[in-house]
Amino acid sequence: MADVIADYGHNVTLFQPYHLALKNTEGLVKNKNIEILNYYPENYEELLNSKTQTFPIFWDSQLVNHPVLSAFMMPRLLGKEFEGTAKQIIKDTDLHETLRNKNFDVAIAETFEISSFYVSHIIGIPCIPVISAVRLNLFNNLFGQPSSLGYIPHTGSQMVPDAGFMDRFNDVYRNYFDNVCFESLTERQFNYIQDAIGKPVPHWKDLIAQSPVFISNSNPYLDFAVPTTATIVHVGGITMNLKNIKNPGKMPEEYEKILQERGSTVLISFGSVIRSFEMPDDFKAGLIKMFKSLPNVTFIWKYEQDDVEFQKRLPKNVHLKKWVPQPSLLSDSRLKVFVTHGGLGSTMEVAYSGKPALMVPVFGDQTHNAYMLARHGGAIAYDKFDLKNGEKLTIVMKDLVSNSKYEENAKKLQEVFFNQPIDPKLNLMNHLEFAIEFPNLRSQVPEISKVGLIAHYYFDVIAFLGLVGCLGLYLFFQIIRRFCVRVVFKKIKND
Structure with missing residues (x-):
């Protein structure tokens, strides 16, 4: 987002407070005019020396994967990670003065962690909320979007028109506890932020709802169609470079050799937060059974650890790699299928690449992303607990590799993206400049959203x-x- 805004000629400062010792933007910021302002908490050395949290419990923990238990566990887990740095930012008057002297017109802040809204409030500038996921009902409601019940299926529900009573009951049940989870998380943050400030401050709902727009990482041609308002701006796809997708560069030599081994190649990657090497053994066993059942298919598996003993268990058609050039591989015609956890970045990349996908959501918004892509006919949403079922996994993978309907549907969706009438980057810039010009506009939020x-x-x-x-x-x-x-x-x- 910083690159897009700077490319349009605006002065941009990227403020990065570290809650963990993860430098997520290293090498990602391309525009040299962007000022990067890193903020290191007092315990940063301790964070550097601690093991990076990768949450392996998300793989198969029944506690974390239960919607009711998760609604009460996750706010404690994540709120604790945020608290130290957030309180320090709120109390740091030198930081406030530094930011105030830069005379910013506006701030843009992620809603998942809300301390930036209160820093903006302290230094006296408007703050535009963004969500890096497709949607979050808790915040969409603040901008007048009605309930998405019936429009978007929850985990375990059939999609309309196949949905029955139990599916609708499951949607209501899960929707309620999802809202409980995120409201508890945000309320927990508000309480320790207000304590750090030391006096009453506007409630987070009132503060965030002051913005004339709410920027979402949804793409209307990929996402489910839902009733919405003009204040919710969809910019999903701003990270996609159509020029590079249409004209991919030269493949690294080691991957060129791998792609030439067999007629079909499959890429497997479960992202950077959840690690493949921490996958439960019975899940790995299911994958190995699939590898052996499909000897004419080459598999490239992003596996983040050197493990000689595990490598010995794999057939010759499997290559383990700590890192893979994912965009380049997805742009290559020899890659037939992408197996992914369904993180939004990977979902957007595979959708724009026109490749079939096996979506195996692990946690968070990934189930939504899997259903969202699968409804277009070029992907299959697959339950992670079925990874242990090697026979079922083999049948599904064989179908994805050999059945041309998946590639045809994936290519149709790709053409939609290439011809969408509103460019996501331009949509972002037009609404951002509009919000700076009219920071107090609230007329597009329906009054009925304020009633019970x-x-x-x-x-x-x-x-x-x-x-x-x-x-x-x-x-x-x-x-x-x-x-x-x-x-x-x-x-x-x-x-």
């Missing part, structure tokens, strides 16, 4: 009309009953 659930969905009117209808039917049947009684009584009297 009963008034919003007219439940009181529906109940009233239902009551009146029932009363009318009761009176009608009473009249008919009395009329019938009189007619029958009169006939008996006459007889």
Whole structure:
């Protein structure tokens, strides 16, 4: 996002407070005019010496994967990671003065961690919220988007029109606890931020909702169609370079040799947060069974650890790599399928590449991303717990590699992206400049979004009309009953 804004001629400062010792943007910022302002907490040396948290429990922990338990565990887990650096930022008056002296027109901040909204409040500049995921109902609601129930399936639910009562019940149940989870996480942050400031401050909902726009990483031609408002701006695809996709560069020599080994090649990568080498052994066993069952397919597996013993268990058609040139491989016609966890970056890359995909969501928004891509017909959403089922995995993979319908559908979606009428980068810039010009505009948020659930969905009117209808039917049947009684009584009297 910083690169896009700077490329359009704006002065950009990228403020990076470290909650973990992960330099996620090293090598990613291309525009040399961007000022990078790193902020290291007091315990940064301790963070450097500690083991990077990779959350292997997300693979198969029943506790973390249970929606109710997760709703109460995740706010504690993630809130604790944020707290130290966030409180330090809020208390650092020297930092506030440095930022204030730069005379920024606007700040842009991720909603997942909210301390930047309060720093912006302290230094007196408007702050535009962004979400790096496709959507988060908790924040979309602040900008007038109605509930997405029925429009987007939750984990374990069939998609419309196949959804039945239990699917709808599952959607309601999971939607409720998803909101509980994220509201608890954000409320926890608000409490320690207010304590750090030392005086009452605007509630996070009121502060975030002041913005005239909310920038989402959704692409309307990829994502589910949902009712929305003009304030929610979709810029999914700003990271995609169409020129490089259409004209990929030369493949590194070692991968060129691998791609020439067999007629079909499959790439497997589960991202950078969840590591393949920490996958449960029975999941690995299922993958190995698939590898052996498909000897005519080459597999490149992003595996983050040197493991000689594990390598011995693999057939010759499998190559383990700590790092892979993912965009280059996806642009190569010899790669037939991408097996991915469904992180939004990888989802967007495979969608733009026109490649079939096996989507194996592990946690978070990845299930949404998997369903989102699968509905276009070029991908299959696959339950991670079925990785241990080597026979099923083999059948699905063989179908993806050999059945041309997946590639045809994936190419159709790619053509849509290449011809979408609104360029995501231009959409971002137009709305950003609009928000700077009109920082207090709120007319596009429907007033009905401010009322309670009963008034919003007219439940009181529906109940009233239902009551009146029932009363009318009761009176009608009473009249008919009395009329019938009189007619029958009169006939008996006459007889």
